[in-house]
């Protein structure tokens with residue numbers, strides 16, 4: 001269990017409330033001086049964020065499920081301790097167990113104009129029965145303000161080295177993905193996850209979307225900028241201690257095939273995922289910690 005007890009409601013700053021969310025799941029609602037956000041304890045899932053005076057930055061599907069055992073579709077799912085299907089274990093849930101479990105709120109405070117939440121998850125009977133049965137502590141610090149800072153710290157609490165993958169699988173809202181360009185990953189080699197395992201050489205141009213796109217850029221710490229022409233804004237995703245970035249849009253057929261994704265919603269989103277996956281998976285010695293951070297900001 002997380003090492004710190006949850007703050008009592010009377011200890012929460014006035015900018016933080018815990019209310020029943022969709023499906024009755026506990027929701028932390030933040031109304032800070034510089035930004036607002038919604039965070040479900042289920043999956044430690046940030047489902048909404050907007051700086052004051054700005055339109056929502058994160059995308060959330062109108063068809064999302066909000067239920068125990070199901071991942072929320074949109075916002076920022078935490079993929080941990082594996083990414084995608086676990087090839088060696090066909091029955092394992094996609095993207096790991098972290099987005100399916102209830103995290104604890106262990107701290108909530110104001111720091112100048114920002115609101116800082118900390119959520120915790122540790123190994124349990126459920127995780128020890130999974131394909132990744134190791135002792136661990138995860139602490140997720142969410143700083144809500146003019147920027148959104150997401151910091152996932154994982155500590156190896158066991159006596160043997162462990163290896164894990166992680167992703168902050170950020171769904172961004174855009175006016176129309178077909179008029180959106182993603183810059184920053186030029187030159188970085190990538191695995192086209194729709195084509196096969198081999199890495200392809202980097203491209204010289206920013207990414208544009210005219211078909212299903214599912215690319216894992218490896219060995220890159222680059223900042224990514226989303227140019228949303230329709231909304232006349234840019235969304236920037238900077239990162240720290242993250243060596244991979246996934247770019248995903250399901251396009252028409254895959255959107256239609258997903259029960260928790262509206263058939264026409266693919267036009268209004270794309271994912272820029274701050275990751276350590278595949279060859280960039282993290283090795284932790286006993287007692288060691290690693291923190292991967294994504295920082296979102298809006299301009300234009």
Ligand code: BG6
Nearest residue numbers: 071094095169193214246248273
């Ligand atoms: C992306 C993967 O990160 O997540 C895609 O690269 C996958 O292959 C997508 O389809 C959504 O995954 P899920 O498990 O949330 O449906």
